[in-house]
Amino acid sequence: MTDTVTPDDTLRDKLLNPEVRPGFLAESKRLLDDEVSRKGGLAGMTVKGAYSAVKAIRPGFVEGVLDVLLDEWVAELEPEYAAWRAAGSQGTLSAHILARRDAVAERLLHVTDRRAASTRHTTAKKLYDRLRGSAKSQVADALPRVGALVDRYVS
Numbered sequence: 001m002t003d004t005v006t007p008d009d010t011l012r013d014k015l016l017n018p019e020v021r022p023g024f025l026a027e028s029k030r031l032l033d034d035e036v037s038r039k040g041g042l043a044g045m046t047v048k049g050a051y052s053a054v055k056a057i058r059p060g061f062v063e064g065v066l067d068v069l070l071d072e073w074v075a076e077l078e079p080e081y082a083a084w085r086a087a088g089s090q091g092t093l094s095a096h097i098l099a100r101r102d103a104v105a106e107r108l109l110h111v112t113d114r115r116a117a118s119t120r121h122t123t124a125k126k127l128y129d130r131l132r133g134s135a136k137s138q139v140a141d142a143l144p145r146v147g148a149l150v151d152r153y154v155s
Contacts, residue, residue, distance in 0.1 A: 011081035014154050015074050025070060027149055029063055035142045043134060050127040057123060065124075069111060076107040081154070093154050094147025105139040 015024050036051045038044075055062050077097070084096040097104050112135075116128040131138075 011078050011150075011154070012071075012074055015150070016071060020153060021070075024149075024153060025063070025067055028066055028070070031142075031145055031149055032062070032066070035138075035145065047131065047138070050131055053127055054124050057121060061124075069115060072111040072115075073108055076111060077104070077150070080104060092147070092151050094144065094151045097147045097150075098143055101140050101143055102136075104143060105136050108139055109135055 036048055039047045080097055080100065081093060084093050112128065116125050119125050
């Protein structure tokens with residue numbers, strides 16, 4: 001984490017610089033694992049089964065996908081960070097993101113939709129397509145924890 005904040009700092013500066021990225025990525029993977037493990041009911045069984053199948057594609061597959069998608073997800077969150085900063089950084093960035101939960105979830109899913117459409121991993125694509133119908137609510141439900149993680153790096 002950087003000690004000094006300048007008016008020109010971006011979310012990218014905060015989360016993706018080489019000193020911070022590995023830790024942020026590792027925490028993001030733990031958050032994803034926790035979110036999946038917290039799912040219950042029939043929908044939870046489906047998500048857990050799909051996640052297990054994706055993890056089985058090859059060791060490190062999930063971490064690799066997160067690493068690739070992280071840049072694009074941060075780019076999608078950058079306007080929220082800029083708006084929060086422009087408003088005087090009132091409250092937390094997480095609260096700002098949660099106030100725009102539906103729009104933020106859609107923007108994050110736009111990244112995964114685009115990537116899923118072009119992936120060569122047919123198993124991952126089939127699983128994603130099967131779960132996409134409920135993905136917005138899943139992402140929106142995870143945003144409080146995602147926001148809290150991001151807050152730790154921007155404060």
